[in-house]
Structure formats: structure tokens, C-alpha cells
Amino acid sequence: MNNYDQNSRVVIVGVNTNQDDFDYQMEELKNLAVANDYHVVETMTQNLYKINNKYYMGKGKLEELANLVSHIQVPIVIFNDELSPSQVRIISEYLSCKIMDRTKLILDIFNSRAKTKEAKIQTEIALLEYRLPRLVGEGDALDRQRGGGVHNKGAGETKLETDRRKISQRIKSLNIELSDIKTKRETTRKRRQKSDxxxxxxxxxxxxxxxxxxxxxxxxxxxxxxxxxxxxxxxxxxxxxxxxxxxxxxxxxxxxxxxxxxxxxxxxxxxxxxxxxxxxxxxxxxxxxxxxxxxxxxxxxxxxxxxxxxxxxxxxxxxxxxxxxxxxxxxxxxxxxxxxxxxxxxxxxxxxxxxxxxxxxxLKTYIRCEMLIPFQDGELVHYFNEHANVLTTSYDYNGTMLYLECKQSDYEKYRDYVVEA
Ligand SMILES: Nc1nc2c(ncn2[C@@H]2O[C@H](COP(=O)(O)OP(=O)(O)OP(=O)(O)O)[C@@H](O)[C@H]2O)c(=O)[nH]1
Ligand SMILES: [Mg+2]
Structure with a gap:
């Protein structure tokens, strides 16, 4: 028996529509799965002219996949492309296990890695955007829909709509929070730009x-x-x-x-x-x-x-x-x-x-020039030694002569000291 959790076993599936880097994509899908702590036990691929709108792969191949899933009893199958909500629904009828796609795999990694407030909000928005059109396919939403029995059928359907509305509202309020952060960041950026x-x-x-x-x-x-x-x-x-x-x-x-x-x-x-x-x-x-x-x-x-x-x-x-x-x-x-x-x-x-x-x-906006800095402004010599590229320093009785490369803004600011050639 392998020493990993049996529930983490997955089969990965991809359709090759004549893509040169297809094998690499499958390798990458495997790495994405591993990054989510899954263990890939089987890989299934099929060459097709284009992805099947209904079944993702060919119907026969999907039946083959269904047999494999029930034979090796894997709990999850992961697809290399984003599945449409209707593909998820149809494929679920064939497979007795959970279905995931590349997009969800990536979103889950983001979800587990996001640390700052901004990254967390961004990830949550992306996850909700992904979930929104797929609510009907979600087991719990369906259960709730059915849960009410005959009498509550109408109320159950409303529940799905309520879920949709709640998610949309949440996305909206997260976007507002995000735009606040964005505004702050823009202010910081402008300040940075000013710093030259x-x-x-x-x-x-x-x-x-x-x-x-x-x-x-x-x-x-x-x-x-x-x-x-x-x-x-x-x-x-x-x-x-x-x-x-x-x-x-x-x-x-x-x-x-x-x-x-x-x-x-x-x-x-x-x-x-x-x-x-x-x-x-x-x-x-x-x-x-x-x-x-x-x-x-x-x-x-x-x-x-x-x-x-x-x-x-x-x-x-x-x-x-x-x-x-x-x-x-x-x-x-x-x-x-x-x-x-x-x-x-x-x-x-x-x-x-x-x-x-x-x-x-x-860094080509640095300007090469000569400046004569009177002795009483000695701290400016110190400033340039820290913030400019001083090429030579010499002294005469008026002050310190610096041959240097400095930022455009410093050049403007200290123009009075510049010795015209
Ligand atoms: N051999 C080798 N390994 C490198 C070199 N540069 C980076 N790596 C390794 O590549 C891996 C990824 O490096 P990161 O700097 O985290 O890559 P990144 O581009 O920031 O990746 P993300 O943050 O995931 O986008 C690490 O294990 C590094 O040690 C290199 O010049 N030579
Ligand atoms: Mg990095």
C-alpha cells in the first residue's frame, strides 16, 4: 500500500488538438496537481481535431474513462482545459467521482498561497467568478434545490438564485475593497515617480x-x-x-x-x-x-x-x-x-x-556635468557622494569641484551650481 492518502489519488485527462507542447502541458498539469497535494495515478489522453463541446473528449473515450474511474476507484479526475458548466454536468453523469479542471487547480494554488490582503481579495474574486456560472453543478446547491421536496420546489429554486445574488454581491464588495487598495497604490506610485x-x-x-x-x-x-x-x-x-x-x-x-x-x-x-x-x-x-x-x-x-x-x-x-x-x-x-x-x-x-x-x-537620464559647490554648502557634496556617480573631486579656493552624473531632478534642483562648459 502506498503511504499517501488514498483520497488524494487523481487521474489527469487531456485532449490534444494538435498542440506541439501537449506533452509538456500534461507534465505541467501533473505538477499543478502535485502542488495541490494530489497524487497522479493515471494519465489519459486523446487526439482530436477539436475539443468536444458536450463531452470534452469523445463519447467512447469518456466511457473508457468512466470504467477506469470505477475500476481503480479514484475520487477525482482533473481535466487539462477549463470545462464549461454544461460539460461538467454531462461528464458528472458518466463519472462516479469529483471533477476538476486546470483552472480550478490553479485557483486552489493561489488560494493556498495568497498572503497579503490584496492577493487574498484578488484570489477570492477569481474563485467566485469561477464558481458563479457553476453553482447549479455544485452538489450542495443541487441538494438544497431538491431538499425542499415537492412543496418547497419554488423556494428551492429561489435558494439557487439567492446563492447567485449573494456571490455577485460579495464580488462587488470585494471589488470595491480592491479599488481602494488600488487608489492607495496609485498614490504610492505617483510618489515614487516623483522620487525620480x-x-x-x-x-x-x-x-x-x-x-x-x-x-x-x-x-x-x-x-x-x-x-x-x-x-x-x-x-x-x-x-x-x-x-x-x-x-x-x-x-x-x-x-x-x-x-x-x-x-x-x-x-x-x-x-x-x-x-x-x-x-x-x-x-x-x-x-x-x-x-x-x-x-x-x-x-x-x-x-x-x-x-x-x-x-x-x-x-x-x-x-x-x-x-x-x-x-x-x-x-x-x-x-x-x-x-x-x-x-x-x-x-x-x-x-x-x-x-x-x-x-x-x-538609467540613461542621469546627466553628466560639472558642479562647483561652495564650502559653506558642504553637505551637498556629501549628498552627491551618496546619490550621484561622482567621477572626480577637486578643490579650488571657491569650493569643491565635482565632475558627476546625477539624476535629472537633481540637475534641475542644483542647476545654480552647474559650471557651464
Ligand atoms: N540551476 C538554477 N536554478 C535556478 C536559477 N535561478 C533560479 N533557480 C531556481 O529556480 C527555482 C524557481 O526560482 P524562483 O526565483 O522562485 O522563480 P520565480 O520566477 O520567482 O517563480 P514564481 O514566483 O513561481 O513565479 C528555485 O528553485 C531557484 O533556486 C539558476 O540560475 N540556475
Ligand atoms: Mg517568485
Whole structure:
């Protein structure tokens, strides 16, 4: 006997409509199941021209699945695509077990990982949006409908409507809470923009190494006071957006954000609920699109990520491709290009070039100039030594002469000190 809970056994099922990465999708579905503590005991697949509207798979195949389910007595079957409410109803008539789909699996992971208030609200909205059209299929709703017997039939139906109404109201009030949080975040963003620090966002497929890159940068630039973010080899390790200040050795600074990763067939409920968080990415000055280049399906990952960005309304934020995990590549076929860089976040390799590209794309607004600072304003010399890239310092009898690169806003503010060439 296996030492896992027999109730956690599942069969996963997928229909291949001629998708190149189908095997990988099934592998990923298995990982999603494992992330929810299920044990995949069987996999069933079928090649079809298109998904069957009624049965998801072919009717004969569904009967085969029903036999398998009753033979091995599994409590749950998980489907690789989101099932429509009517598919769920019809399939339930064939299978004597619980039915789940990829969307619900992803939503359940989000539900168990959400930590901040915002992520919790977003996840609850996504779950309710998913549930709403499926209420009739839910056992308890049906039981309640039937429960009243003949006399209460009318009242039972009203119960379903009441459930629907309650859920819709809950979604509404959660959205109001969310928009309050959004307003606060926008205020913070405006303040940040005023601080003149460029915002750089890490985005990419789940498990690509975004959080590891953030931690590597924090470590490389000795930000002992900056808290590390959570990184782990699992799907959706990050759900909460984190933002950290990175100050390079030449004192140039930027804000780096790390956020939720993407996945193939990311449920539209998730995209909608997380929209306000994800849209922040579109307000950044630069996007670092992180790719696990050791993954044989990294091209599909890149496409998925770009598609989600487009869905959010991406237009023209510059993107640097960051091909991570080069240490896992067998052949040395990793050559940097003008808008791409190969790194290993784990072994902190390739960061010099990454930082060069960041400087080139997001820190170019630094202005190179010469300033003469009178001795009585000595604290300004101190300020520039902390917040600008001071290239040379010399003294004459009027004060301190700094040859430096400073932020545009500092240049404007201290224009009086600038020595015209
Ligand atoms: N070998 C190797 N492993 C890496 C590298 N970078 C990250 N990893 C590992 O990849 C796994 C995922 O890393 P994360 O940084 O959590 O990935 P993420 O992109 O933040 O993932 P989500 O938060 O789920 O979207 C962890 O086990 C890391 O240790 C790398 O350069 N080389
Ligand atoms: Mg992460």
C-alpha cells in the first residue's frame, strides 16, 4: 500500500488538438496537481481535431474513462482545459467521482498561497467568478434545490438564485475593497515617480527565477537592510508583489518589482482579478522578461508571457530578455545580444552585463556635468557622494569641484551650481 492518502489519488485527462507542447502541458498539469497535494495515478489522453463541446473528449473515450474511474476507484479526475458548466454536468453523469479542471487547480494554488490582503481579495474574486456560472453543478446547491421536496420546489429554486445574488454581491464588495487598495497604490506610485527613481519590473513564466534574480541583486549590491523575497522550486511561489530599492556601485538607483508568474492557459479569472497589480508593470520604465532557457519549452513560455502582457494592454515599455539558468545548459550556446543577456541567478553569473543593459535602458537620464559647490554648502557634496556617480573631486579656493552624473531632478534642483562648459 502506498503511504499517501488514498483520497488524494487523481487521474489527469487531456485532449490534444494538435498542440506541439501537449506533452509538456500534461507534465505541467501533473505538477499543478502535485502542488495541490494530489497524487497522479493515471494519465489519459486523446487526439482530436477539436475539443468536444458536450463531452470534452469523445463519447467512447469518456466511457473508457468512466470504467477506469470505477475500476481503480479514484475520487477525482482533473481535466487539462477549463470545462464549461454544461460539460461538467454531462461528464458528472458518466463519472462516479469529483471533477476538476486546470483552472480550478490553479485557483486552489493561489488560494493556498495568497498572503497579503490584496492577493487574498484578488484570489477570492477569481474563485467566485469561477464558481458563479457553476453553482447549479455544485452538489450542495443541487441538494438544497431538491431538499425542499415537492412543496418547497419554488423556494428551492429561489435558494439557487439567492446563492447567485449573494456571490455577485460579495464580488462587488470585494471589488470595491480592491479599488481602494488600488487608489492607495496609485498614490504610492505617483510618489515614487516623483522620487525620480526608474521602476524596473521582473516578469516571466512561473519558476523562471524572477525572485532569485531580485535576491541576487540585493546581495550583489549589499543591501543588508533590504528583505529578501521568497524563492522556491514550485509553481507560483510568488503571489504578492514586492518592491525593493537597488543602488548600484555608481550610486545609480532604481526600484525593482517582483510579481506573480505566468503559466500556459492562465485562467482569465486570474488575469482579471490580478489586473490592477499586473497593470503596474505597464507603468514601469523597463521590463526584465525572465526566461528559464534550460527549459525545453522556453519558447512557448516566452510566447505565453508576451500574450499576457498584450492582454493587459502592453504597448511600448522597453523589454530586456533575461535568459536565466544558463548553468543548466549543456552546450555553451548562450551569446548575449543587444537586448538580451544570459545569466545564472543561482550562481550570480552574467550580472555585469545585465546591469550594463539596465543602465543603458533605464538609467540613461542621469546627466553628466560639472558642479562647483561652495564650502559653506558642504553637505551637498556629501549628498552627491551618496546619490550621484561622482567621477572626480577637486578643490579650488571657491569650493569643491565635482565632475558627476546625477539624476535629472537633481540637475534641475542644483542647476545654480552647474559650471557651464
Ligand atoms: N540551476 C538554477 N536554478 C535556478 C536559477 N535561478 C533560479 N533557480 C531556481 O529556480 C527555482 C524557481 O526560482 P524562483 O526565483 O522562485 O522563480 P520565480 O520566477 O520567482 O517563480 P514564481 O514566483 O513561481 O513565479 C528555485 O528553485 C531557484 O533556486 C539558476 O540560475 N540556475
Ligand atoms: Mg517568485
Amino acid at each position: 527613481l526608474p521602476i524596473i519590473s521582473l516578469i516571466g513564466y512561473t519558476n523562471a527565477g524572477k525572485s532569485t534574480i531580485m535576491n541576487a541583486l540585493l546581495e550583489l549590491y549589499h543591501h543588508n537592510d533590504n528583505k529578501e523575497v521568497f524563492e522556491k522550486n514550485m509553481l507560483f511561489a510568488t503571489l504578492n508583489t514586492s518592491i525593493r530599492n537597488i543602488k548600484l556601485h555608481d550610486n545609480k538607483e532604481f526600484l525593482l518589482t517582483d510579481t506573480v508568474g505566468f503559466i500556459k492557459k492562465l485562467p482569465h479569472q486570474v488575469v482579471n482579478a490580478f489586473r490592477s497589480t499586473l497593470e503596474e508593470v505597464l507603468h514601469s520604465d523597463l521590463i526584465l522578461h525572465v526566461v528559464d532557457c534550460s527549459d525545453p519549452n522556453h519558447k512557448e513560455h516566452m510566447e505565453t508571457t508576451q500574450n499576457v502582457l498584450n492582454e493587459l494592454g502592453y504597448t511600448d515599455v522597453p523589454i530586456i530578455m533575461v535568459y536565466n539558468k544558463v548553468d543548466l545548459l549543456e552546450a555553451n550556446n548562450s551569446s548575449n545580444s543587444s537586448n538580451g543577456v544570459y545569466i545564472s541567478a543561482k550562481y550570480k553569473r552574467g550580472f555585469d552585463h545585465l546591469v550594463e543593459l539596465i543602465e543603458e535602458h533605464a
